[in-house]
Amino acid sequence: MPAGGRALLALLGLPALLALGCAADSDFAEGGPERRRPGPGPACPRDCGCSQEGVVDCGGIDLKEFPLLLPELTNHLSLQNNQIEEIFPEELARLYRLETLNLQNNRLTSKGLPEEAFEHLENLNYLYLANNKLTVAPKFLPNTLISADFAANYLTKIYGLTFGQKPNLRSVYLHNNKLSDAGLPDNMFNGSNNVEILIMSSNFLKYVPKNLPPALYKLHLQSNKLEKIPKGAFSELAGLRELYLQNNFLSNEGMDNETFWKLSSLEYLDLSSNNLSQIPSGLPRNIVLLHLEKNAIKVIDRDVLTQIKNLEYLLLHNNKLKARGIHPLAFQGLKKLHTVHLYNNVLERIPSGLPRRVKTLMILHNQISEINRNDFATTYFLEELNLSYNKLTSPQIHREAFRKLRQLKSLDLSGNNLHTVPFGFPKNLQVLKLKENEISIIPKGTLSGMTKLRELYLSNNKLKVNSIYSRAWRELSSLQSLDMAGNQLTSIPLGLPESLEYLYLQNNKITTVSENAFESTPKIKGIYLRFNKIAVGALKESTFQNLKHLQVLDIEGNLEFSTSSKNKDDSEEEMEDEEEEEEEELR
Template sequence: MRPCVHVLFFVWLLTCPCGTHEQEEEEEEEYEYILEVPPEEDSDDRPSEDAKPSPRALLCPKDCKCTQEGVVDCAGVDLREFPIELPEFTNHLSLQNNQIEEIPPEDLTRLYRLETLNLQNNRLTSRGLSDDLFEQLENLSYLYLANNKLTLAPRFLPSSLISADFAANYITKLYGMTFGHKPHLRSVYLHNNKLTDAGLPEDIFNSSRNVEILILSSNFLKYVPKNLPPALNKLHLRNNKLEKIPVEAFSNLSDLRELYLQNNLLTNEGMSNETFGKLARLEYLDLSSNNLMHIPGGLPRNIVILHLEKNNIRSISKDVLTQIRNLEYLLLHNNKLRARGMHPDAFLGLKKLHTVHMYNNLLEKVPAGLPRRVKTLMLLHNQISSISKNDFATTYFLEDLNLSYNKIMSSTVHRDAFRKLRLLKTLEMSGNSLKSVPYGLPRNLEILKLKENDISSVPHDTLSGLSKLKELYLSNNKLKINSVYTGAWVELSSLQLLDLSGNLLSYVPPDLPESLEYLYLQSNKIVTISDNAFDSTPNIKRIFLRFNLLTPETVKESAFHGLEKLQVLDIESNLALPKVSKKKVVEKEKEEEEEEEEEEDRRR
């Protein structure tokens, strides 16, 4: 963690709580919308400059903004009624974030040029909207009614409609003409409503074949709607009650690229090998948080990202994945996989697969036959007890390996286990049962995390050759000063962050590298800081020494002289608070504030 303070300070005098309190919030459906505005009308349709504007054309409601181009913005002005003093040439009307409950038909239908109508975040009810309210607006292309109190979708909408957003209402029913016979319709947002299968017409998109985006997530659907538009590109059905998917459900969706089915009740029995067979262009498939026992068969070969996490998958057969030749991301975490349930050839031929997540499973060892070109491999939170010589013998391209929170012991890590990982940049083995730093660490490592083990020694040469290492985490172990071989730290010529907090150190480690910028030594047993403790670290920016055994007599202010880049010195919560020069702190703060002001002036 990086401290939140950017000014030099001594916590001997000042206390700065920099932690943040994270609050969990209920996950909500989130989608990106673009309030699309069509191009301006041709000049031939506009009134000439000499034409005299009518009284209606000169009106603009109080607190609203109106332009000569027909844009009226009344967003967030606490309107309780639909404004009547609107210019007759209005083509884009923004009324979102108000408290409107109903719309009188005569007030809206006179706006015959209206193309975009935004009514999001109001208090509109179905009773407050007549069945044919929007039908008379023959130029209306974009209608936004999300976050209101509608229980029924509008019965009739104009054929000119391009995009409709009715998300986050209480809609239980759609009508045949709600979205039917709309040749220009491209996107429909209906997520976070109360739709059931009975509330959908048999042919919901009759003669509306060009819909590309359909969002039906967070409703109460048990079945995939029938007769979906063949032009669909994105289909969201997450957070419903789907139990099975008929073979023909997606048979006409040859252009579908993204399919979201997570958080349903799907089982393997509810699908067949032909369920996804016709989705030739599918690139993104999310089947996470269902009740799958194994990976479905017949998945399209063009899938790039496959989400299967949070199921009950226990095994991977030989040929269930091998046909997905474009697969790059495979997410299998939070399942019940065991190494013996994975066929050695399960990943054979997947040359593009570079990211595999298998954390929070029941793996008792590293699975055989890992993808040869994998770059990121997440195996944390399993039951792995050993790392053998050939576990990673074929994963030459691996860059990020996480083996944290398993049951690995120092005696079960082979000295040559990592010999082939010449490109490895990050290795994490925190939360295991290691008693010493492993041998044979890859020379290209940049980040090494060994936190929360039982490490009591850093054997000779275990850190030798790690000239590219930038961050080393050894916190919450059992290290003492004499348990680290002489010269270990100075060999790490690129090290910027060293975390030795929560150990048994009695003083600041000697021979720290010149490159060091962040040093964490809190929660040790340090009793003294010598005058030359930081002579070798002129680039140090932040030093953390709280919760040690320091006293005013064992710490001299001169120990920190010459550290011109030092921003944070945290020595709070020791035996006593030493007296240091507040003048120096204030001067440094003032100097840095002036530098920041100068930099801001240059940017301006």
């Protein structure tokens, strides 16, 4: 713009910014500079986006170098997802108002990050350096920091002032690095007492770090090499709510009775995938969810759990528990405990003294061979019971074993050694799974009164049409899904309930489908007859024409004859002739 023009604007009292705006408009109209993200002026780097509020976004534009001459008033700078290898301290020093610096997912090395890089950033609150190639942390970071993310680097060393002397610091992310005990200073958070979140998972630590910040409420130390928790390591963490210690090498010898006792606010404790042989003593009363799976726990003593009055979820699967190793009073007084996982242990029977208010009990994949009359006599609130893949036989399930389970909705007895459907199922069941047994008969009365049953799974058994008592299905007035795949049925079962929507009969020996096979099931949506022995002529359109809700009819993989009018003997002879011709060709 000519000098006279500027003078005229000044005389008219118009701001200089207006002149800049006019120039930008003029350039755009003439197709001058290349298109770039919207920016307030010429100081915005190429391909970056700049706002009047001081936000500069240069993320994901394949930058090889730190951009030069950034606007001095920048307060939020995004440089993530580039290929930057080096930072120039003098360029950063210009950005004295910078509050957020995002450099994650670049190629920064410790050599390319000088010690004085952040020295003059006296307003920096948020620093993101995750997914780079740093081997040592910066010796100094501004004391204004609120959050620092160094995850997924190659860090082996932290310095005293990396995170120390930062009263505003709230969260530190150091997971997926190569940190060992020797690489941490004794007072890593000296003067940074307000840190609430510390993530140090997936490193090489053998001991819990010393002098942890007292304000912590979330501490991640999983997937390290932890062998021991030093005495008093958690004694000052009264506000800690979540503690993750899974996938380490912790044993009972590596902790004592007071290790966790002072964690009075602890609600979530994960000790899974360690080397525990018993449940640690001295666990605090406010734990809600306790992970102890994938250890080598053999016993549950009387007093190790009873003080945890707020316990709701107890996960003990994949251990070495036997029923006799569980004290009959081990769960006494745990009135909030509603979910217990005991699967993949070596239980030979149902343990005594199960929690009285348990709603979900998972005891699958054990060695249970019998269910006695009073095994579930006190678990009135049970809603889901999984006993699949044990060693149960029909005679060893007492007819009155489930009599008190009036709220039971789901029962799974799949993968056992049942030869007949047992008696005595609770009448309020909604889901019953009996698949992968040896069931060859459904005796009269075994399904009586189960008017709320919606799903019945009987696949992969040895059922035949005449081994199911008449009117068996009529009694299941709410049944929506019936799975009888992989049995020995030769025809569609008769008298299916009116409520049925899905019928699974694949992998049977069905040869014919009568015209009235589905008269009793007007609501049916899916019929699965794949891999049977149904000839083309055996299926008539009239069989399905009144099924207004039918969406899926699967008849793939059945026997198909070229001429449906031929009789069975002619068809068999034709097939034999074809086989002989094929054998001659092979010779």
